[in-house]
Amino acid sequence: MKQPKILLVGASGQLGTALLEELRLFSTVAGTYHHVEKQGLIHLDIQNQDQINRVISEVRPTIIINTAAMTPVDKCEELPELAKSINVQGHFSLAAAAQKIGAKLVFISTYYVFDGTKGYYTEADFPHPLNTYAKTKLAGEQITMQAPGSLLVRTSKIYSLGYDQRNFLARLITQFKGKEQIKITNDQYTNPISTEDAATAIARLIATESSGIYHLGGPDNLSNYEFALAVAKEFGFDTQLLKPLSTEQFGAAALRPKRCALEIHKLIKRINFQPRSIENNLSKWKPQI
Numbered sequence: 001m002k003q004p005k006i007l008l009v010g011a012s013g014q015l016g017t018a019l020l021e022e023l024r025l026f027s028t029v030a031g032t033y034h035h036v037e038k039q040g041l042i043h044l045d046i047q048n049q050d051q052i053n054r055v056i057s058e059v060r061p062t063i064i065i066n067t068a069a070m071t072p073v074d075k076c077e078e079l080p081e082l083a084k085s086i087n088v089q090g091h092f093s094l095a096a097a098a099q100k101i102g103a104k105l106v107f108i109s110t111y112y113v114f115d116g117t118k119g120y121y122t123e124a125d126f127p128h129p130l131n132t133y134a135k136t137k138l139a140g141e142q143i144t145m146q147a148p149g150s151l152l153v154r155t156s157k158i159y160s161l162g163y164d165q166r167n168f169l170a171r172l173i174t175q176f177k178g179k180e181q182i183k184i185t186n187d188q189y190t191n192p193i194s195t196e197d198a199a200t201a202i203a204r205l206i207a208t209e210s211s212g213i214y215h216l217g218g219p220d221n222l223s224n225y226e227f228a229l230a231v232a233k234e235f236g237f238d239t240q241l242l243k244p245l246s247t248e249q250f251g252a253a254a255l256r257p258k259r260c261a262l263e264i265h266k267l268i269k270r271i272n273f274q275p276r277s278i279e280n281n282l283s284k285w286k287p288q289i
């Protein structure tokens with residue numbers, strides 16, 4: 001493959017930061033930020049068509065990867081018009097710009113597009129989103145699949161150590177260290193994947209010129225409460241701080257799916273990659289806590 005020229009939209013985010021590093025190993029990459037300015041990144045609000053046109057005419061990418069999204073799920077429920085503006089209209093504008101210059105479109109979506117009644121969803125399963133965030137992401141998927149040769153990666157929950165408080169592992173550690181009581185659901189299951197592994201897998205899908213839908217997730221299927229217990233056990237935090245609740249007791253603004261692990265056989269076969277277990281990652285990170 002000729003060295004691709006990639007525009008990575010959302011390079012300041014949790015996944016985008018890790019993906020930028022991986023993509024640089026085999027391509028020229030320009031990354032963008034929105035509010036969180038980072039050195040070397042270009043400012044872009046995907047709600048602004050003029051800004052999109054300007055960035056694209058400067059970068060002239062052969063691949064456009066959209067990792068940008070309004071991700072706080074309850075905020076999307078409270079501000080649905082803003083969620084649609086960023087997650088649907090913003091992505092539509094990027095897709096239209098990609099089509100104009102013949103660039104490949106890559107979109108990152110979520111396990112939340114499923115309703116959580118089945119678990120271990122495959123790429124052939126039918127989405128049925130329960131909340132506004134997931135509905136906007138599904139609309140983004142539909143836009144993506146209309147673009148010839150596009151790649152759609154649905155990932156389960158991603159976790160990493162060194163990111164900001166939008167990452168649930170970082171929030172958990174702050175709460176444990178602050179000795180706060182931590183209310184956490186015990187009936188929402190998925191197979192989380194580390195941000196690093198997610199970035200490696202997505203970069204390999206791109207490097208192998210993959211297209212279509214791929215699911216991405218880790219080897220452990222567990223609830224948020226079980227994840228927090230594993231964190232407490234590995235890092236020596238007080239498990240008594242955890243207050244497990246059902247989804248109904250928790251009462252968040254947005255509904256969440258309950259059994260939403262993603263089946264990843266198609267991905268493993270395509271790129272020969274096995275994501276690491278939670279235990280493996282946490283023990284690797286322990287010296288940094």
Ligand SMILES: NC(=O)c1ccc[n+]([C@@H]2O[C@H](COP(=O)([O-])OP(=O)(O)OC[C@H]3O[C@@H](n4cnc5c(N)ncnc54)[C@H](OP(=O)(O)O)[C@@H]3O)[C@@H](O)[C@H]2O)c1
Pocket residue numbers: 009010011012013014015016032033034035036037044045046047066067068069070071072086090108109110111137155156157158159166
């Ligand atoms: N986190 C998860 O567990 C998870 C699970 C499944 C799927 N996903 C999907 O994976 C992707 C990355 O998630 P993440 O956790 O890395 O999200 P994140 O940390 O919240 O980052 C979101 C990124 O989007 C950018 N952004 C937000 N609004 C924008 C706008 N109007 N114009 C341009 N950029 C904008 C942000 O820029 P600034 O930070 O500079 O404002 C940031 O770079 C998202 O598409 C998300 O739906 C995430």
